[in-house]
Every structure is written in C-alpha cells, then in structure tokens.
Amino acid sequence: MGKKVIDRRIQRTRQLLQEALLALILEKGYDAVTIQDVIDRANVGRSTFYAHFQDKEDLFLSDFETLRAQFEQHLLSQPATDEGPWSLSLMMFQHAQSQHRLYKALAGKQGGNVMLAHIHKYLAALLREHLKSSGKRKGLVPPDVLAHYLVSSFMALLTWWLDNDLPYPAERMNDMYRQLTEPGVMAVIGDS
Amino acid sequence: MGKKVIDRRIQRTRQLLQEALLALILEKGYDAVTIQDVIDRANVGRSTFYAHFQDKEDLFLSDFETLRAQFEQHLLSQPATDEGPWSLSLMMFQHAQSQHRLYKALAGKQGGNVMLAHIHKYLAALLREHLKSSGKRKGLVPPDVLAHYLVSSFMALLTWWLDNDLPYPAERMNDMYRQLTEPGVMAVIGDS
C-alpha cells in the first residue's frame, strides 16, 4: 500500500490551504478573507477544503498548531537559564523574529480576535508554571490578575513590534518588557 | 413644524436598537449577533434599521459614542488630582463600576475586536497628553511603546475585572494597576 505517498498528497493540500490563508490574512485581514478566496488562491476544490477542515477557524487553528510546535521545539533547543517569565518572553521574541511572517499574520492586527485569544490562553498556561515556583506573595494582587497582566502586556509589546515591522532586535524588546514589568512584579510578589 | 416630537420618535428608535444590541451581545457575544436578531428584539422594521445605521458596526459604534460622552462628563465632574495616568485610570474604573452593564458588553470578552480597538485608540490619545507633560526620559523605551504598554495593561485589568463581574471595588483595581505599572514606568522615564 502506498500510504506514504498518499499522505504526502494530503499534506501538500493542507499546506497549500494554510499558506493561502496566511497570505490572504496579510493582505486583507482575517475577517475579510472568505473561504472562496482561500480555495481560489490555493487552487483547491471546494469539497476538498471541507474534506480537510471544518471551517475557516479550523484552518486558522491548524496554522496556530504549526506555530506552537515550532515554538516548543525552539524552547527545547535553548539552554534553560531560568530567570522567571523573562527567559520565556525572550525566547518568544526571538522566535517571532525568525518567523516574523508567520507571527505577523497570526498575532498582528490582521490576525483578529481568534488567534490572539488562543495565544493568550496558551501563554497563560505556560506562565502559570513559572509563577507557581515563585516565592510567597503579599496578597495585594491576586495571582490570577498577575498572570493576566503579564501575558497581556507581553502580547502588547509583541503585537506592536510585529505591526511596526520589527524596528528593534528581539533582545531589545525583551529588555523593554523586563524593565517595564519586573519592578512592579517584584514589588507585588516580594523577591524570594 | 413639530420637529421636536418627530426627533423624539427617531431617538426612541435608535435607542431601542442600541439597547437590543447590548442585550444580545451580553447573551451571545458580538460576532454571533445578526442584524435580524437586533431588529426582532427591538421590534423595528428592517428598512428602518438601515435608515438609521449603515451596518452592525455602525450601530455598535453609536453605543461607544454614548459611553464616551458619559465618560467625559464623568471626567469633568471630578476634581483634577493630577498624579499621572493613574488618576485617569481610576476615573475609568469608577465609571465602569457605575455602568458595568454597558462596559461589560463593550469592553468585555463578548464585545469582540471592534470595540476594544476603538477604546484602545481613544485611551492612547488621552494618555499621550499626560505623557507629554512628564519629564525627560532616558530613551530606553520609546514613548510609543510606553503608551501602548500602559493602555494595554490597563485594558487587561479592566476586561478581566468586567468578565469576572467586578470582584473588587474600583479603587482596589486601580491600586493593583498602579502597583504593577508605576515602578517600571518610573524607572524608565525617570521621575521628575
């Protein structure tokens, strides 16, 4: 049985659709892209699209999975210098720099609501583990709010950076993020 | 000519539509609400809707205008204790508390992208004036990034607060916001 080759054919179709969507998002923004646009751009039949994905959001999320998998591989390839959430943010800035087209389509203004919500959720989960190991807190700011704040402000800098076409290197962006957030966080959780 | 009374009829129709949209947003979220839903809820004819508003977003923005007008009146009614952006944020937390239904529909998760983008833009403009008067900065973080950061982290706390049904009083939320952001901001712009 030639399963391998057939799989390749399927993979190729999926990839054509994914890339067509990314290109169209960068051109028109997520909301304005229709399924018709995507299958025209990808030269894929209508029924073929629905054989692979449920709807536009499903295709979009498959792009996110690609991103997430790449990022976690990037995480593993780096030495674990654990200095709180800011080592994590640095890796993400760096990864965004190396994949800025993908990031811009997904996390930029054009990407719309769906993806930002997913990235936010994903990062909040990653962050929770970092925060758990941190020392006792003074109870002024609930950990829930703290996590929400850290993720949101990071995403703010990231999307600003992407929408402005990366005017600074990743390390500089992370320094800004750290300088802005670290003093406040330290004052709130108390350095251990 | 009975212009006044006729105007009142128009105003009433607009208000019916605005309130119907707000209620539906709280129930289903902005994206899921169709124009058909709105005019059914408001008992307004289809053509009447299009006589008043261009489309769903237009109606949505008219709700935002209501909010903005109310907020600016709230601003004027308060004594101007100028301690940077945090007096502004406090007033907004307070105003959100007194109008939480409206705020939750517009700035909560349900409100979607459109409104958040508008509020963000509006706040960034307000903030720019506050930042201008602030002292010299050390140039580590560009003012553009700083403004983006301050607005985004404020919105993060605000939307978290609204989506969790106001578990703390406005003053407490503003304290959190201030404690988280003030140290970093001071370190970056240098206190004057």
Add this chain to the structure above:
DNA sequence: TACAAATAGAACATCGTGTTCGGAAACATA
C-alpha cells in the same frame, strides 16, 4: 491494466446582507 484514494467542481439548499417600494401609522397643523 486494474484498483483505490484523493481531488475538482457543478448543483443545491440555506442564511445573512443590504436595497427598494407601497401602504400603514404617528404626529402636526388648521
């Protein structure tokens, strides 16, 4: 060649959008 998997695309039903238009209702004026 024979066979199976994957694709193309036409046809279709469905739904939401935005426009048009004739008649009904509300309101003002006299």
Add this chain to the structure above:
DNA sequence: TATGTTTCCGAACACGATGTTCTATTTGTA
C-alpha cells in the same frame, strides 16, 4: 375633524458566502 408630512413596517428582491452532495477525473499503487 380633515389634511399633509414624517416615520415606520414588512414584503419582495438580488446578491454573496456557507456547507453539503454527487459525479467525473486525476493521481498514485500493484
């Protein structure tokens, strides 16, 4: 009350996007 004007209602319509179904075709395998 009678009349004219403004506003509203809702049906009918054209349009475009969605998602499904079906048949024919292509591609790759044995």
